[in-house]
Amino acid sequence: MAFLLLAVLALGLAVWIGMWPSLVERRRSAVRARPFPDAWREILRWRVPYFRRLPADLQLQLKQHIQVFLDEKSFVGCGGLEINDVIRVTIAAQACLLLLNRPTDYYPGLHEILVYPAAFEVPTRQIDASGLVTEKREGRVGESWARGQVVLSWHDTVEGAAEHEDGHNVVLHEFAHQLDQETGSANGAPALPSRRRYREWSSVFNAAYAQLQARLGVGEPSVLRAYAATSPGEFFAVATEVFFELPATLQEEYPALYEQLARYYRLDPLSW
């Protein structure tokens, strides 16, 4: 009897797990079919000028992604900040730019977006070669945690959205880390469809990383800022900011890198 009960429960669980993706998709389709609120459209108009740069089909896609993102993710105000729709829509619009044209599960590992009014401090701990531990507090404008959180400074989010042609955007940066973290640690290689694509990605990114370090070494300017040379993960995040905001310069300085990013994001910002 107990065995039969267990078998029925196991079967029920298997059916439920099997149906889960279609239930999620059904819910998302219903959310996308809702009318996009006028107030949100106004927020896009005033706070996210990049939106106007997109072709009409991508604008529509982005609005639908924003609806699903805001339906599924929680926002937490920190340091006295109260969350409102201006904050939610401005962040969601930029985060969802990275999902356009791609099959997406909407940052499945991400649950919460923590927002501070401005730059915030985090405790850091460094151990040098001799084992000496240094603990201090460092200022940050954004962070991406593999355990399901992105942390943002609202002040820098607003600035990043307003100045959309300077290659600096904290939201694009932190959400690029989220994509990178979907495959484990942020190592500069997000999920790619085949081993051949990983080989191409790694050869192009390694060459561009070396090229940036060489440029920095002789004081030559580069569209990729020096912070990109601190690790492959930061390189991918900074390259993503520049891909969206300064595509022509990126393509000119690092054509193979631009091509890899265009294939990964399935977008060609140069043509907009």
Ligand SMILES: [Zn+2]
């Ligand atoms: Zn970073």
